[in-house]
Amino acid sequence: MTLTGALLIGQNTVNRPETFQALNAATGEALDTAFSCATAEDAGTACTLADAAFDTFRATTPEARAQFLDCIAEEIESLGQPLLDRAHAETGLPLARLTGERGRTTGQLRLFAQELRAGRCLDARIDEALPDRKPMPRADLRQIRIGVGPVAVFGASNFPLAFSVAGGDTASAFAAGCPVVVRAHPAHPGTSELVGRAIQSAVKKCGLPEGTFSLLGGPDYTLGAELVRHPAIMAVGYTGSRSGGIALSKIAAARPVPVPVYAEMSSINPVYLLPEALKTRADALAAAFIGSLTMGAGQFCTNPGLILALSGPDLDRFCQSAQEALKTAAAPTMLTQSIHASYDAGVETLGSRPGVTLLGRGPHGEASGCQAAVFTTDAAHFLQDPVMQHEIFGSCSLIVACPDLETLLRLSRSLEGQLTATLHMEDADIATASQLMPVLERKVGRILANAWPTGVEVCAAMVHGGPFPATTDPRSTSVGTAAIERFLRPVCYQDLPDALLPAGLRSTNPLKLPRQTSH
Missing domain, CATH: 3.40.605.10 (Aldehyde Dehydrogenase; Chain A, domain 1)
Structure with a gap:
């Protein structure tokens, strides 16, 4: 055709005299075919x-x-x-x-x-x-x-x-x-x-x-x-x-x-690394996290933009493994130049917030590629700064260390509405998860266990929605x-x-x- x-x-x-052209996402060059710009009259018709x-x-x-x-x-x-x-x-x-x-x-x-x-x-x-x-x-x-x-x-x-x-x-x-x-x-x-x-x-x-x-x-x-x-x-x-x-x-x-x-x-899709899961498989979780984060340049509404866990050596090990995985992460082409520019601006803004530390960046890749970014902060700074909850559309995520379960619960209650929340857990984490569940049910449209939120099955039971600002x-x-x-x-x-x-x-x-x- x-x-x-x-x-x-x-x-x-219907053809109109005013036209525009699509751009090649990788090169920024104009593609063939001039496309008509619809007028208010066309919308009315x-x-x-x-x-x-x-x-x-x-x-x-x-x-x-x-x-x-x-x-x-x-x-x-x-x-x-x-x-x-x-x-x-x-x-x-x-x-x-x-x-x-x-x-x-x-x-x-x-x-x-x-x-x-x-x-x-x-x-x-x-x-x-x-x-x-x-x-x-x-x-x-x-x-x-x-x-x-x-x-x-x-x-x-x-x-x-x-x-x-x-x-x-x-x-x-x-x-x-x-x-x-x-x-x-x-x-x-x-x-x-x-x-x-x-x-x-x-x-x-x-x-x-x-x-x-x-x-x-x-x-x-x-x-x-x-x-x-x-x-x-x-x-x-x-x-x-x-x-x-x-x-x-x-x-x-x-x-x-x-x-x-x-x-x-808008959604940053919090992912909870519960204590026993983090203790048992910190390295594997870190590798899977970076894989999910960088898939498709992070251009998914269910991208894992927030990682929540209790402070300690297990979280430190997760961060070290994530930092290593970032070094070889993919840097796919982003959808448009404007999305790429917005991503870079969002990364710069997040990195400048008080209490935020850069954990690592992925490879630069091509000029149009998405250089992944992972930051860390603590619960106190996160709770004080609403900017940290802003979605950055691309491969960017923030790891938040919480000193105890009560702080984790308080932080969860402060979150905006989300499309998803994910619980990585072992059987020994069920008691902790049960305390989180009432909070998450009020905050999100889909709750996952031991998976990553990227990817949405099209079926009868699926919910791709959630409280504002995930949806209206x-x-x-x-x-x-x-x-x-x-x-x-x-x-x-x-x-x-x-x-x-x-x-x-x-x-x-x-x-x-x-x-x-x-x-």
């Missing part, structure tokens, strides 16, 4: 088309939407190697990583198709009429969940496939019956166009309204604001910086009709089948005749949905 640089608005391709498509799209059967999701997956797979090559050039991510990410993208599309076919997500409930109940009769009450309306989705910088145009936000919104307008990330417009054309093709093949999907691009952040302000948009899915998520949330809240912004933003809504997840719940709302039907009920609530249950029924 040849890149054109056009905007995809419904089934139309896409949103209006989405609004016009909504009633038709949401009325499709779960099976029809499942077939649509399957078709998107097939269309993406049919793009073949050119999709991976373009993503590699625009992001610097290795081809092997991108191959896996493509599989994750198509896999989660098919997972939501399976969820639709199971029917559980629609949560059909029936309380049949009780006309003879005393002292008051009960009406016939039936409930099902429907899509909230058109959704604006913002592509992420660090996952050009799995968290972008056809990523989890788009897949879950489509599954809910919601048209989607995607604001493509400006760092990988070619990748976005290729995937966008795959979705556009699937919309046409499945006979869906053209406004079911649109793709808008451009480097101007005002485009995103235009989308969120548009009255047709009923929800927003976003993965990115804390500042960007907060800005969009303020815009959405200031609308005449406020709408939810499901933003996944701790009740939600952006990964896993529960992600569909963000874009559904319940509607109750009281004493309506069968002919007016949604198919899933009719007496004959033609969709064969699982239903909760009381007589």
